Amino acid sequence: MGDIDATLHPTSAAHPAGVRQDLKHHFDDAAQQMESSTLGMWVFLVTEIMFFGGMFGGYTVYRNMYPEAFASTSHFMNVTIGAINTGVLICSSFTMVLAVRAAQLGQKKAIIAFLILTLILGCVFLGLKGVEYHEKWVEHHIPGPGFQYADARYFHQAQILFFLYFAMTGMHAMHMIVGAGLLTALIVMAARNRFSEHWYTPVEMIGLYWHFVDIVWIFLFPLLYLIGHTS
Amino acid sequence: MIHKVVSVRTFAAVFVALLALTFTTVAISKLDLGEYNFICAMTIAVIKGALVVAFFMDVRRSSSLTKLFVGAGFFWMAILLVFILSDYHSRGWLPRPAWW
Numbered sequence: 001m002g003d004i005d006a007t008l009h010p011t012s013a014a015h016p017a018g019v020r021q022d023l024k025h026h027f028d029d030a031a032q033q034m035e036s037s038t039l040g041m042w043v044f045l046v047t048e049i050m051f052f053g054g055m056f057g058g059y060t061v062y063r064n065m066y067p068e069a070f071a072s073t074s075h076f077m078n079v080t081i082g083a084i085n086t087g088v089l090i091c092s093s094f095t096m097v098l099a100v101r102a103a104q105l106g107q108k109k110a111i112i113a114f115l116i117l118t119l120i121l122g123c124v125f126l127g128l129k130g131v132e133y134h135e136k137w138v139e140h141h142i143p144g145p146g147f148q149y150a151d152a153r154y155f156h157q158a159q160i161l162f163f164l165y166f167a168m169t170g171m172h173a174m175h176m177i178v179g180a181g182l183l184t185a186l187i188v189m190a191a192r193n194r195f196s197e198h199w200y201t202p203v204e205m206i207g208l209y210w211h212f213v214d215i216v217w218i219f220l221f222p223l224l225y226l227i228g229h230t231s
Numbered sequence: 232m233i234h235k236v237v238s239v240r241t242f243a244a245v246f247v248a249l250l251a252l253t254f255t256t257v258a259i260s261k262l263d264l265g266e267y268n269f270i271c272a273m274t275i276a277v278i279k280g281a282l283v284v285a286f287f288m289d290v291r292r293s294s295s296l297t298k299l300f301v302g303a304g305f306f307w308m309a310i311l312l313v314f315i316l317s318d319y320h321s322r323g324w325l326p327r328p329a330w331w
Contacts, residue, residue: 039297046304053308057315064319079257086253094246097287104236211287218279221253222272226260 022199034201041205045212052216055168059223062160069157071228073165076141076150078132082225085128086217092121093214100207106197111190115203118210119183122176129173142166165224172220175213182206234292245286252279 027033063070099114140148143159143166151158186206189195195203256275260268285291290301 035294035297038293039300042297042300042304046300046307049304049308053311056308057311060312060315061319064316079260083253083257087250090246090249090253093249093283093287094242097242098239101236101239101242208288211283214287215280215283218283219276222256222260222276226256226272227269 022201030198034204037201037205038208041208045208048212052168052171055164055171056219056223059164059168062157062164063227066154066157066160067228069154070161072151072154073158073161074225074228076139077165077225078135079225081128081132082221085125086221088121088125088128089214089217092118092125093211095121096207096210100200100204103195103200103203104197106195108190108193108195111195111200111203112187115183115187115190119180119187122180122183122210126173126176126180129169136162136166168220168224172213172216175216179206179210179213182209237286237289241286245282249279249282 023030023033027036095114095117099111099118102108102110102114136142140146141162143163147155147159147162149155149158183206186203189202252275256272259271259275262268264271284301290298293301
């Protein structure tokens with residue numbers, strides 16, 4: 001299937017008068033309005049980069065201080081579930097991008113179908129994450145009074161890694177839950193016929209958010225699951 | 232700003248590339264490459280992240296202003312990590328002065 005000859009971010013001149021495109025009065029045209037939304041969304045995402053950046057910074061410091069202890073924890077991470085979850089998130093990003101594409105083409109049923117698929121994949125990710133958290137609970141790998149670790153030398157240092165593991169994957173899961181809520185809102189809006197090829201900004205913006213959360217996981221997966229897997 | 236809608240084929244190609252890179256990174260983690268395990272894992276993660284940003288988030292066709300903001304975000308993140316690493320790596324390089 002080749003590029004379809006439809007225009008994105010259409011200018012108001014391209015539409016006959018009376019076509020609804022939700023153009024606010026302070027914008028010159030739909031293109032400028034769309035541009036502002038995209039930039040605004042990215043400003044928010046940059047704050048999110050900073051937010052997760054703090055945790056990645058903390059991980060960097062402690063991994064440099066205790067490389068052997070951090071490497072030893074990889075044996076207790078469920079790489080299979082981690083890898084499957086990476087695949088699930090990539091699939092959900094793919095369905096999300098297809099939902100945005102359907103919105104751009106004004107294919108209303110396809111928008112809903114792809115958004116529901118994205119939501120289902122997001123829930124599968126969270127479910128598998130729950131299975132993993134339960135494993136950690138059973139194995140006493142949750143930091144705190146009940147923490148136990150096979151290698152007594154690394155008892156304290158490994159606990160730091162598990163703190164970081166729960167903080168980082170927990171914050172990521174929190175973002176997934178928010179994303180699932182946003183997707184539900186989008187599905188309701190799409191079902192109420194709010195979107196057309198002239199106005200689909202929320203689909204595109206929440207798409208950006210969803211892909212961002214995917215990128216965070218793309219970095220979390222190798223850092224938490226794969227590092228020190230061989231040693 | 233008039234853009235064409237991206238074809239499903241392009242998105243599918245990016246999708247397949249992302250899955251292939253995930254398999255690659257898991258496969259490489261099973262090999263013992265010493266220091267290169269970390270380098271490979273992070274290189275693959277950066278490539279995957281760049282693919283998502285460029286294609287799925289469509290930054291490659293966004294306005295220059297948006298690109299500037301995206302670049303600034305990741306650049307600041309890089310400053311954070313590079314300065315932390317340069318600090319922790321260079322500790323102990325110099326002898327401790329007698330008056331310490």
